[in-house]
Amino acid sequence: MKTDLVVDARFKSCPGPLLALAETVSKAKPGQIVKLLATDPGAPLDVKEWASGVGHKILKVEKTENTYEIFVEVSR
Amino acid sequence: MILPKISIIVASDKLDKLIPAVTLASSAAITGWEAELFFTFWGLLTLKKDYEPSEVSSDYKIYQEALEKAVASNSMPGWREVLAQGRKTGKLKIYACSITMGLLGVSEEQLDDYVDNIVGVAYFLNRAKDSDVSLFIS
Numbered sequence: 001m002k003t004d005l006v007v008d009a010r011f012k013s014c015p016g017p018l019l020a021l022a023e024t025v026s027k028a029k030p031g032q033i034v035k036l037l038a039t040d041p042g043a044p045l046d047v048k049e050w051a052s053g054v055g056h057k058i059l060k061v062e063k064t065e066n067t068y069e070i071f072v073e074v075s076r
Numbered sequence: 077m078i079l080p081k082i083s084i085i086v087a088s089d090k091l092d093k094l095i096p097a098v099t100l101a102s103s104a105a106i107t108g109w110e111a112e113l114f115f116t117f118w119g120l121l122t123l124k125k126d127y128e129p130s131e132v133s134s135d136y137k138i139y140q141e142a143l144e145k146a147v148a149s150n151s152m153p154g155w156r157e158v159l160a161q162g163r164k165t166g167k168l169k170i171y172a173c174s175i176t177m178g179l180l181g182v183s184e185e186q187l188d189d190y191v192d193n194i195v196g197v198a199y200f201l202n203r204a205k206d207s208d209v210s211l212f213i214s
Contacts (some may be wrong), residue, residue, distance in 0.1 A: 022106045053107035
């Protein structure tokens with residue numbers, strides 16, 4: 001998938017991945033796609049709640065080995 | 077869309093109480109919620125500029141080193157960093173309990189700059205009364 005920005009939050013525990021993602025997304029432009037890499041098992045569901053709260057779109061969640069790849073489209 | 081609100085009373089300076097309180101409030105604010113933190117009793121100490129909370133609750137001392145290591149290695153963000161990011165959203169408010177200020181002899185000048193206001197219990201109750209989540213962490 002086309003990716004504009006990558007946030008590597010592997011080996012960071014909660015709320016590290018969410019904080020890192022939110023920081024990057026706040027500086028991104030609408031339409032850009034941000035890929036979050038996370039190993040924290042809570043990350044996929046946390047990111048889902050965050051995205052629905054602030055209005056961004058989750059395009060895809062993939063798991064490879066122990067790493068989640070979460071693709072978020074910046075909506076605003 | 078109206079998003080929820082969380083209000084937390086932080087009454088301890090122990091890291092195992094402080095970190096969850098700050099994490100909940102900041103994560104809520106980042107997710108678009110309104111978040112209010114009211115620091116009272118020993119929790120108020122953590123708002124002092126010259127005070128660095130460093131201990132966990134006495135029952136859990138054996139985990140102190142693990143917690144310190146997690147923060148030092150950056151696998152777990154420090155509580156001040158988490159708080160700062162929550163504050164950046166403009167949705168997280170921090171209140172210092174006026175009664176405790178008198179009790180512990182803490183002056184306004186001694187408080188960190190990120191404290192929004194020094195308030196009494198009636199003010200906080202009014203702010204918290206329509207919260208969807210209310211917690212007392214001590």
